[in-house]
Amino acid sequence: MAHVALVTGGTRGIGAAISIALQKAGYAVAATYGGNDEAAGKFKDEHGIAVYKWDVSDFAACKEGVAKVEADLGPVDVLVNNAGITRDGVLHRMEPEAWRTVIATNLDSLFNMTRNVIDGMRARGYGRVISISSINGQKGQFGQSNYSAAKAGVFGFTKAVAQENAAKGITVNAIAPGYIATEMVRAVPEEVLNTKILPLIPVGRLGEPEEIARCVVFLAAEEAGFITGSTLTANGGQYLA
Ligand code: CAA
Numbered sequence: 001m002a003h004v005a006l007v008t009g010g011t012r013g014i015g016a017a018i019s020i021a022l023q024k025a026g027y028a029v030a031a032t033y034g035g036n037d038e039a040a041g042k043f044k045d046e047h048g049i050a051v052y053k054w055d056v057s058d059f060a061a062c063k064e065g066v067a068k069v070e071a072d073l074g075p076v077d078v079l080v081n082n083a084g085i086t087r088d089g090v091l092h093r094m095e096p097e098a099w100r101t102v103i104a105t106n107l108d109s110l111f112n113m114t115r116n117v118i119d120g121m122r123a124r125g126y127g128r129v130i131s132i133s134s135i136n137g138q139k140g141q142f143g144q145s146n147y148s149a150a151k152a153g154v155f156g157f158t159k160a161v162a163q164e165n166a167a168k169g170i171t172v173n174a175i176a177p178g179y180i181a182t183e184m185v186r187a188v189p190e191e192v193l194n195t196k197i198l199p200l201i202p203v204g205r206l207g208e209p210e211e212i213a214r215c216v217v218f219l220a221a222e223e224a225g226f227i228t229g230s231t232l233t234a235n236g237g238q239y240l241a
Contacts, residue, residue: 001074002026002027002028003026003027003028003077003078003220004027004028004029004030004069004070004073004074004075004076004077004078005019005022005027005028005029005030005076005077005078005079005080005220006029006030006032006066006069006076006078006079006080006113006117007019007022007029007030007031007032007080007082008032008056008080008081008082008083008109008113009032009033009034009056009082009083009084010029010030010031010032010033010049010051010080010082011031011032011033011036011039011040011043011044011051012033012036012039012043012182012183013180013182013183013184013209014082014132014177014180014182014209014212014213015031015080015082015083016031016043016209017208017209017210017212017213018080018082018209018212018213018216019031019043019047019049020047020049020213021210021213021214021216021217022078022080022213022216022217022220023047023048023049025217025220027078027220028073028074029049029050030049030050030051030052030069030072030073030076031043031049031050031051031052032051032052032053032054032056032065032083033051033052033053034053034054034055034056034083034105035053037053040053050069050072050073052065052068052069056083056105056109056112056113057101057104057105057108057109057112058112059108059111059112059115062109062112062113062115062116063116066113066116066117070120075120075124076117076120076121077121077124077126077127077128078127078128078130078220079113079114079117079127079128079129079130080130080131080132080216080220081109081110081113081114081129081130081131081132081154082131082132083105083106083109084105084106084132084134084147084150084151084184085101085102085105085106086102086144086147086184086187087101087102087146087147088143088144088147088188089143090142090143090145091145094145094146098146099145099146102146102147102150103146103149103150103153106147106150106151106154107149107150107153107154107157110131110153110154110157111157114129114157114161117129118161118165118170121165121168121169121170122165122168122170125168125169126169126170127165127168127169127170127171128170128171128219128220128224129158129161129170129171129172129173130172130173130174130175130216130219130220131154131157131158131172131173131174131175132154132174132175132177132212133151133152133154133155133158133174133175133176133177133231134147134148134151134176134177135176135177135178135179135233135235135238135239136148136151137150137151137152137153137154137155137176138151138152138155138176138231138233138239138241139239139241142196151176154174155174155231158172158173158174158229158231159229162228162229163229166228166229169225170228171219171224171225171227171228172228172229173219173227173228173229173230173231173232174230174231174232175212175215175216175219175231175232175233175234176231176232176233176234176235176241177207177212177234177235178201178207178233178234178235178236178238178239179197179198179201179206179207179235179236179238180206180207180208180209180211180212181206181207181208181209182209185206200238201235201236201237201238202236202237202238203236203237204236205236206236207234207235207236211234212234215232215234218232219232
């Protein structure tokens with residue numbers, strides 16, 4: 001039986017590439033999304049991947065959503081915490097809402113999702129939890145105190161939960177992508193991207209979503225059982241953590 005993989009934010013951007021790569025690697029994939037019905041419908045039709053809509057910042061919605069996925073596909077063996085948003089702005093002009101919504105979607109979601117799959121993984125003695133952090137959680141980023149804080153939190157969560165579940169056959173790891181060619185990065189003002197970001201990437205280009213997806217496939221494998229509590233960095237050499 002194919003392992004079931006659940007990818008949050010799995011219908012667009014890096015998440016879509018992850019869902020597709022896991023499907024190609026033989027997993028039964030469920031991709032969640034938060035709001036863009038059109039993109040999700042198109043993704044489902046094009047790739048034949050099951051899509052589910054819920055808000056990952058809402059614990060009860062995650063509980064209900066995981067139950068639905070498990071009823072449809074079977075127990076979740078691989079959880080990819082990928083859903084994330086930005087509300088960029090300097091701290092001295094940031095409104096509480098921009099802080100709260102980024103922390104809730106990018107960090108609370110790790111608790112909300114992992115808490116709802118971990119009992120099953122522990123009972124079955126197998127699991128993979130992979131969370132997408134960011135270079136900006138490692139180095140901090142001008143205009144992203146909210147996002148950098150949330151993404152830095154991913155590392156602490158990963159290391160703690162890895163220790164708690166190592167004896168149960170569950171690995172818990174983080175991936176720290178650099179600047180990847182997605183809508184999120186294209187939303188950065190062009191001048192900022194060209195003068196403040198691209199020149200700092202030694203490889204000389206943005207990354208591709210597929211380059212992050214292959215990191216996920218690597219960590220999700222049964223053969224990756226000795227890798228836990230770690231961070232896999234893929235940033236074109238921009239920041240050497
Ligand atoms: N480092 C140093 N200075 C910077 C800077 C940076 N990275 N970015 C902007 N500045 C400077 C500008 O040059 C400008 O300086 P002057 O006033 O001397 O001209 C000043 O800060 C204000 O810049 P803006 O006019 O752009 O100010 P703003 O308030 O309109 O916007 C901002 C500020 C929201 C931070 C905007 O610059 C921005 O969006 N920056 C990009 C932030 C970023 O990298 N986001 C990553 C999104 S992608 C992502 O998050 C995925 C991932 O994981 C990597």
